Amino acid sequence: MSKKDVIKSLKGVAVDHYKNTEDYVTETMPEPDRVYLPCVQHMGAPCTPVVKVGDLVKVGQLVADCDKAFSSPIYSSVSGKVVALEDFINPQGVRTQNVVVEADHQQQMYEGIAPPKVTNTQEFLKAVRDSGLVGLGGAGFPTHIKLSLREPEKVDTLCVNIAECEPYITSDYRNVMEDGQDIIDGIELVKKYVGKITQVFIGVEDNKPKAIQRLQLLTQDKPYIKVLPMRSQYPKGAEKVLIYESTGRVVGDGMIPADVGVIVMNGTSIAFLAQYMKTGVPLISKRITVDGSAITNPKNIRVPLGTRFVDIVQFCGGYKEQPRKMLMGGPMMGIAIYDDTYPLLKNNNALLCFGEKETKAIPSSACIRCGRCVRACPFSLMPAAIDRAYQAKDVEKLKALCVGRCMECGCCAYVCPAKRNLVLTNRLAKQLLRNSAPKK
Ligand code: SF4
Ligand code: SF4
The missing domain is CATH 3.40.50.11540 (NADH-ubiquinone oxidoreductase 51kDa subunit)
Structure with a gap:
């Protein structure tokens, strides 16, 4: 990226902020009856369970790990009994296993927890x-x-x-x-x-x-x-x-x-x-924002990892209306989910449930070549041209258009008057390049 490109990036896109919950002090959500801890909550090598069904675990006890360095261990956020090791496909489509722990509601801390000695x-x-x-x-x-x-x-x-x-x-x-x-x-x-x-x-x-x-x-x-x-x-x-x-x-x-x-x-x-x-208490809970017009009581809450979104919504007073769109993360870069039984992962920082107010369905139409997406892109990419190249499955053109540089920020889709689904196209185009690369 050239200096000129970066200076251009400083323009960005002016988005409305809707920071409705900024003055809401974090509440602590009690542990749910069950937590679902996926063995993939990070980039890198997946973990595998180190516990088996029937084992008793405590808060902060290791439940999944991997011997590769490029990985990250998973700990139980509740004390209780491991009741299942079940297959799970995460929202990114990665197949993994969930360690399911039934809480005993004692929240006993694991005895091995102590501040690490670091010199x-x-x-x-x-x-x-x-x-x-x-x-x-x-x-x-x-x-x-x-x-x-x-x-x-x-x-x-x-x-x-x-x-x-x-x-x-x-x-x-x-x-x-x-x-x-x-x-x-x-x-x-x-x-x-x-x-x-x-x-x-x-x-x-x-x-x-x-x-x-x-x-x-x-x-x-x-x-x-x-x-x-x-x-x-x-x-x-x-x-x-x-x-x-x-x-x-x-x-x-x-x-x-x-x-x-x-x-x-x-x-x-x-x-x-x-x-x-x-x-010495490992990562077992997360502060998240829960908001959107479909939520009865938007909040900031600290939630045990592995808590299902349906339980989180319940803690926030339930649904005010049937959500039309649910997002893990923000509206610009978050991941849409179709099911509220997904569990909270380490890197989730928000659950947004949008109702009618935020989801006026405007159908996508043909590109009118207005160039707004190009002007909005922080990295000087040409989303409209990438869209055309992807539709034609033109791998060489996609390489020339540097689609790999796209960080999926959503600026292009945000400004597009034709409501082209440009971020999705970019994701698929990057996947097409990965699939077409020679296997090592
Ligand atoms: S999503 Fe990609 S192409 Fe679109 S504005 Fe962001 S970086 Fe540019
Ligand atoms: S902003 Fe939308 S309509 Fe305008 S050039 Fe880009 S893809 Fe086409």
Whole structure:
């Protein structure tokens, strides 16, 4: 990506925010009668169950793991009995197994839980893997892999992403307001054990003045941490955009942030890291935003992982109307689900249930070649041309159009007057390229 492209990306798309729940203090949802813990909740190698049906487990006890480094262990969020190991296809279409635990409602903690002993980078990375942490705001990339740097001496910057540029979602905002000190403590840990970090940027969209103020207060005696208010325009939280906004550095095609000396972490992930180092309690629950006109009482809630969405909705007063669309995540990049029996995963940060109000069905029509999608794309792609190339299954053209660069941000579909389903097309086009690549 050229410098010109990145500067263009700063335009973004002005989306309506609907941050209805920003002042709703996080409530803690009691454990449900059963949790369903999928063995794939991360990028990388799938886990396999380490428990069998009939085993008794406690809160924070390991239930699934993998001997590959590029993976992340799964822990029970309730105490109780393993009642099933059942097949499950997750919303991305990945076939895996669920460890189903029937809660005894005693919530007994696993005896092996203790703060990890960390004195060097190797021990820190092991502790991060043991915590079960994956990127909590995105694709679920295992955090210990992200922090295992090939050339640590070249990484001098940490960017903490609290942009929360998706409409509706306020869970990261609540994290700042309720657990802000943990964010700062997490930053200190990463700074101490990873790379040669000399500067830290905390990127927050300027539509969250209270969060900016709180972070400035918490960092006033730390000159190396800069709170960076960013103009509120989607997708400011995109990794490459945040890095450019913070440092002016450009992450080109085929590069990762560490190649330009930067690590990017989500604010909730870094706060969890600090909590884990203090308590040793692995990732077993998640703060999420539940909103949308089909929900009776929208809330921010802390939910045991593996809780089914139907139980979460029940905790929020049930459905006000039959949802027409349900999303795991925000309306720009979230994944639509057709069934509310899906369980909450590590990287889910919202459950949105849209009713009639948000889902006026406008049929898709032929492209009128207005060029709006091209102007909206942060990475200077040509979504309309990709759409045509995909319909023609023209693999060479798709390569030439650099569809692999698409981060599926949704800006193109958002501005398209013909309501073309451009993000879906891009996803399918990328899959077509993967399928047509020579097998190794
Ligand atoms: S979804 Fe892809 S093509 Fe569309 S605007 Fe975002 S990066 Fe560009
Ligand atoms: S925004 Fe929609 S109608 Fe306009 S060029 Fe792109 S695909 Fe075609």
